[in-house]
Every structure is written in structure tokens, then in C-alpha cells.
Amino acid sequence: MGRSEIRQLFMQHYAKMYRVARTILYDEQESKDVVSDIFERLLHGQIVLQPDTVEHYLLTSVRNQCIKRIHHETLKRQLQLHHSSEQLCEESEDERLADVMEFALTHLDERDQRIFNLRFTEGFSYEEIAQMEGISKVAVWKHLSRLINRIKEHFNPTEK
Amino acid sequence: MKPTDDKNSLFRDMQNNPDGYSDEQIEAMMEELDHAPNTEAEWETFAANHFAKERRIVPFWLSKAAAVIAIIIVSGIVYAATVAVGIVPSPFAETDSSNETISNTTTSVADTIVTNTKVEESVVFDNAPLSQILAEFSAYYHVKIEYVNVNSKSLRLFFKWNKGRDLSSNIEALNAFERICISQNDSILTIE
Numbered sequence: 001m002g003r004s005e006i007r008q009l010f011m012q013h014y015a016k017m018y019r020v021a022r023t024i025l026y027d028e029q030e031s032k033d034v035v036s037d038i039f040e041r042l043l044h045g046q047i048v049l050q051p052d053t054v055e056h057y058l059l060t061s062v063r064n065q066c067i068k069r070i071h072h073e074t075l076k077r078q079l080q081l082h083h084s085s086e087q088l089c090e091e092s093e094d095e096r097l098a099d100v101m102e103f104a105l106t107h108l109d110e111r112d113q114r115i116f117n118l119r120f121t122e123g124f125s126y127e128e129i130a131q132m133e134g135i136s137k138v139a140v141w142k143h144l145s146r147l148i149n150r151i152k153e154h155f156n157p158t159e160k
Numbered sequence: 161m162k163p164t165d166d167k168n169s170l171f172r173d174m175q176n177n178p179d180g181y182s183d184e185q186i187e188a189m190m191e192e193l194d195h196a197p198n199t200e201a202e203w204e205t206f207a208a209n210h211f212a213k214e215r216r217i218v219p220f221w222l223s224k225a226a227a228v229i230a231i232i233i234v235s236g237i238v239y240a241a242t243v244a245v246g247i248v249p250s251p252f253a254e255t256d257s258s259n260e261t262i263s264n265t266t267t268s269v270a271d272t273i274v275t276n277t278k279v280e281e282s283v284v285f286d287n288a289p290l291s292q293i294l295a296e297f298s299a300y301y302h303v304k305i306e307y308v309n310v311n312s313k314s315l316r317l318f319f320k321w322n323k324g325r326d327l328s329s330n331i332e333a334l335n336a337f338e339r340i341c342i343s344q345n346d347s348i349l350t351i352e
Contacts, residue, residue, distance in 0.1 A: 003211055007203060014199045022193050026171040032197075036206055043210055044314035045289065125194045138183045141190055145178040 001042055010039055013055060016123035017062045023119060023144075024066035034065045059123045067100060103154055108147060115143055283321045290315045290340065294349065301327040303344075308352045315339055 014035060021031035038061050042049070049057060104116055115133065118124045130137045174181050174189055285293050291313040294305045300323065307313060317340075321330060331342050331349070341352045 003207070007207070010203050010206065011199055014202060015196050018197050018202075019194060026168045026193070032202065039206060040210065044311075044316070126190045127194065137190055138186050141186050142178045145175045148175060 001045065006039060006043055009042065009049075009054070009058075013058050016055070017058055019125065020059055020062045020120060020123045021066055024063065025069065030069070031066075034062060034069065037065065038062060055123075056121065059121055063120050100151060103151060104147075107150070107154070112143070112147055115140065116147055119144055281323045283323065285317070285319045285321065287316050287318060289313060290317065290334075290351070293317075293319055293321065293334070294342075294351070296321070297327065297330065297349070303327065303347045303349050306348055306350045308350060312340065312351045 017035045017038070018031055021034045022028065025031050025034070038058065104113065108116060111133075115129060118129045118132065119126075124132070126137045126140050129140045133140065135143075171189060171193070174186060178186065283296070297303065298305050319334065328344060331344055334340050335342055343350050343352065
């Protein structure tokens with residue numbers, strides 16, 4: 001993919017991708033790194049985008065990369081290893097991501113799933129979700145916090 | 161602990177205990193998380209990190225390629241001049257059966273030119289991944305390719321492969337690229 005194509009995608013999707021990353025990771029620099037890594041893979045031809053699913057794919061990639069980073073950090077703490085990334089199995093991480101998504105789809109009610117997707121798959125701001133759902137921004141925050149905590153408790157019972 | 165670490169801890173605690181904070185505190189935190197980045201500035205940073213090096217690579221190689229082309233052109237001019245003044249007979253001149261010596265010389269020069277044309281056969285890779293170039297090397301020179309750094313596979317470059325040159329010369333040309341480091345051990349090429 002050439003410079004002009006990358007630039008066009010960057011200008012069009014960066015803000016939303018960054019927003020999704022910050023919602024999950026909080027850290028500003030780490031969020032920028034995740035988004036930058038995805039564009040780097042695009043640049044090197046490691047990802048091939050289908051025109052009709054570009055935004056969905058990019059935002060899903062951000063979410064998955066963020067969850068992987070959290071998983072790395074969690075394992076690092078649990079195993080007390082300095083270089084635990086070398087010991088992680090890419091396949092088991094992908095399976096874990098699939099488990100998280102399956103949990104979100106099977107254990108959350110319709111409204112929870114909708115809010116989860118609006119934030120983490122569609123990349124909408126708290127303000128936009130509040131307007132769509134007809135609730136306050138703070139209510140959206142509390143709603144998402146409860147969802148995230150449920151997922152965390154399910155997959156990392158010792159972590160909170 | 162750095163200020164950003166403090167803030168990140170606060171964000172996490174707010175998420176874990178949303179009822180322990182006032183609406184104003186949560187709204188302030190949401191404002192920060194939803195704060196739009198300066199996309200133009202981020203693009204400049206990304207472009208500087210990922211395109212600047214590639215811009216340096218191409219002129220370096222092109223300058224080498226230009227030097228090779230210049231040598232070929234100058235050689236051609238010198239050869240044409242020697243033919244014109246009669247130092248070397250023209251390979252296209254009709255053979256004079258009465259002069260066996262000149263005829264033999266003509267054949268010899270013409271064969272050399274044809275041979276040179278064959279050995280200098282080249283393949284141009286335009287924006288091709290390194291993995292593709294090395295796969296061609298592998299098939300042509302009968303060597304095995306081993307990647308220590310798999311990220312190198314996806315490096316894209318403009319490269320003119322002169323099949324007339326031996327493997328080590330072509331590896332040397334590839335190693336001139338800033339981000340490429342290839343070593344040869346017998347019939348194994350290792351990419352670090």
C-alpha cells in the first residue's frame with residue numbers, strides 16, 4: 001500500500017481508532033503505539049483491506065491489539081517474568097479473544113451488547129452513545145464500566 | 161510514579177468503582193478520553209518514522225544504478241569510436257574472405273558482446289517485498305533462506321537484480337539498504 005493510500009486511511013480513521021484504544025488502555029502513548037502499529041502493518045502489506053469493511057476491520061484490530069496488550073501485561077505480572085512475551089502463544093491469545101467476544105454476545109443483554117459494540121466496534125464517543133441511547137454520558141460510562149468489570153471477572157477472577 | 165501513571169491508575173479505579181466518584185469527575189475523565197487527537201500532527205510523526213528512511217534508500221541505490229548505466233553507455237561510445245576509426249573492425253561488416261585474420265577477430269568481438277548481453281540480464285523489482293526477491297535468489301542460486309528477523313520479509317524496495325553477477329555481489333548490493341542485513345554461510349542466507 002502506498003504513501004497516499006495510507007495517508008488517506010490515516011486521516012479518515014485515526015481519531016476513532018485512537019479513541020477505542022484509549023477507552024481500553026487509558027494510556028495516551030500506548031494507545032498511539034497500538035494505532036501506529038496497525039498502520040505500519042498496512043504499510044508493509046501485512047494486512048489487506050476489503051474496501052467495504054475498512055472501518056470495521058481497523059477498529060476491531062485496535063480492540064484486539066489492546067486486549068492482547070492487557071493480556072501480556074497481566075501474564076507478565078502473574079508469572080513475574082521480564083520477557084514473558086516470548087513465552088506467549090499467539091494461537092492461545094486469538095482463542096482468548098474469541099472467548100471474550102463470545103462471552104459478550106452470549107452473556108450480555110441486548111442493550112449491553114449494543115453499547116459494547118457502539119464503543120468498542122463502532123468507535124463512537126460517549127456523547128454520541130448517550131444521544132443514541134437517550135441516557136446521560138455518565139450513565140454510558142457506568143454502563144460500560146460494569147460490562148468491562150463483568151468481562152474481567154469472568155476471564156481474570158484474580159484480577160480487578 | 162510519573163504523572164501519566166497516576167492518571168492511568170485513576171482512570172482504572174474510576175472504571176472499577178464508578179460509584180465512588182462524582183458525575184463531574186467522571187465527565188472530566190470522559191472528556192479527556194474522548195479528546196480528539198491532532199491527526200495531522202500524528203500523521204507527520206508516522207510519516208517521518210516510516211517514509212523518511214525509504215526516501216533515503218532509493219536515491220542511494222539509484223545513484224549506484226545510474227553509475228552502472230553510465231559505465232555501460234561510456235563503454236558503448238568508446239567501442240563505437242574504436243570501430244569508426246578502424247581500431248576494431250565492425251562486427252556487422254561483411255566478412256572479406258581474402259582476409260582471414262580480420263574475419264576471425266570480428267567473430268570474436270561479436271561473440272563477446274552477445275555473451276555480455278546474456279550475463280548482464282537483469283530483473284527489476286519495483287516496490288517488491290524482500291521475501292519475493294530472496295525467493296528468486298533461492299531458486300536461481302540454489303541457496304536456502306532463513307529469517308532471524310521475520311519483519312524483514314515485508315520490507316519493500318526497488319532493486320535491480322543483475323543475474324550476471326554472483327550471489328555475494330547481489331547480497332552486497334542488498335546490504336547497502338539501511339534496514340537489510342544478510343549474511344551468507346555456504347548455501348544458507350540468514351536475514352537478521
